Amino acid sequence: MGNLAVSYAGAGKVELIDTPYPEFELKDGPGVHPANIGRQVHHGVILKTIATNICGSDQHMVRGRTTAPEGLVLGHEITGEVVEVGRDVEFLKVGDVVSVPFNISCGRCRNCKTGQTGICLNVNPDRPGSAYGYVDMGGWVGGQAEYVLVPYADWNALKFPDRDQAMEKILDLTMLSDIFPTGYHGAIGAGVTVGSTVYVAGAGPVGIAAATSAQLLGAAVVIVGDLNEDRLAQARAMGCETVNVALGDPAEQIEQILGVPEVDCAIDAVGFEARGHGHGAATEQPATVLNSIMEITRAGGSLGIPGLYVTGDPGAVDEAAKVGSLSMRFGLGWAKSHTFVTGQCPVMKYHRGLMNAILNDKVSIAKNVNATAISLQDAPKGYAEFDSGVAKKFVLDPHGLIGA
Incomplete structure (x- = not known):
């Protein structure tokens, strides 16, 4: 099975590429830290991506304003459905719909244990803190793709209480990732x-x-x-x-x-x-x-x-x-x-409360940011429009589930 994804293709450019379907092991690739290659991720889940957003932080890389390598799969704002669970996952099940904090954190280090998940000590060999699809953040593959691996899933993923309710409010709930x-x-x-x-x-x-x-x-x-x-x-x-x-x-x-x-x-x-x-x-x-x-x-x-x-x-x-x-x-x-x-927002500190505010109609974040769903294939166009300064938040819909 393949995995269509959005990658950085040099200053000012993104392109769609075919990438391998995720496994419960980190593979070599653009931006992956050598010390992370071969890392076992049996504590992870594989998500079928429901919504993954274009972020201003992605734009810094796409403009060529960082040391991001070409070929880096982008995307750190991920909402998806669990389609596979790793051997060591206890509490998530296939079919669960979850929001994924852009910070990758282990839940075990001293910083995670005090709620400082934006500066986890165990997921990036170079420095505290990590994220999906981002330069110098450990090389975890980005989520602007059809499928994505989420490590330490019992800890990282926020499960929505009801799938149908979540899909009704998916344009709001996708904003919980970042x-x-x-x-x-x-x-x-x-x-x-x-x-x-x-x-x-x-x-x-x-x-x-x-x-x-x-x-x-x-x-x-x-x-x-x-x-x-x-x-x-x-x-x-x-x-x-x-x-x-x-x-x-x-x-x-x-x-x-x-x-x-x-x-x-x-x-x-x-x-x-x-x-x-x-x-x-x-x-x-x-x-x-x-x-x-x-x-x-x-x-x-x-x-x-x-x-x-x-x-x-x-x-x-x-x-x-x-x-x-x-x-x-x-x-x-x-x-x-x-x-x-x-510093990075420790998403986990806030996302459950903000989820409840959304589900109980206390806030309309999607309306306020003018959330606009587009296909994965339209990602290059979305990046160009966003860079031009349009008043929109582009939400990629890899499987047509938002439109449906």
Whole structure:
């Protein structure tokens, strides 16, 4: 049996390739860490992919902004049906429909045992933390494919209580693998609570998920900033205030909304490919968002930073940024006693609660991010459209199950 999958084919390109059907053993391939080759995965399951999403983090690789090797199978946002269970799996059964956190974690190390599943110590020989289909993350094969292997499945997979209910809400539930928990993590890190005024930098899917999360947590006002008017319109449609940072730094526009040029807390949902504000909007300035959210967040406030920052960026604007060194005004953050919360979201910390919010109609994340299902064959077109800045979250449907 084959396994059609989406792979990175060089800067600006993805292509569909035929790959082997998954086995309960890690094989050699693009991006696979040599120490992981031959690793036995009897604790895993094989999923028939129901939904697998195109993520902004994938776009960083596809733009050629990382050291991702050509041929790497992409995709870390996975929802699927169990079709095979490994010898050591106890609690999952064939036919179960599950959400898979993008973090791969073992459930056994000291970090996993304290809920820090984004920095598991046992799944990536190079560094703490791992993910499917991602550069320098251990080489676990990505899930933008017809079938995918999920290790430590009893620990990693979140089983939906009812298959029919799950399929009815699949466009919402597919967001549990990454962007909804990631946006929520940003809001939690920023200290959002009832009555907060919140600024979210970035109106892409993670930014919209962060804004949705801030609303869910009881924020009084959520302000979303971006350069893209279509995406800002999407934010307004879900009840947010907006600022267009192409017109200048957000403080003045925030003052027009709130009466003061500051917010209680802020979320960076942009990351290292940030552009300047105002006249600098045409140029890449990777520390822009970090500096601006320090300026506009009140003294004593918190900054949630789920936006991706990397240690290696071959396409960076200067030599320092190529190794993740940014011209950040850390002294300003220190002077204002800001709290910074960074790093991969530990999806497992939040996904069950967010699942319950979806299943009980407390939130409409798919509507807010404009979830749009397309076929696996249309993935290259979806990547190109997403890169152009459309206000959509593309959900790949490898087996036509969403359309059905």
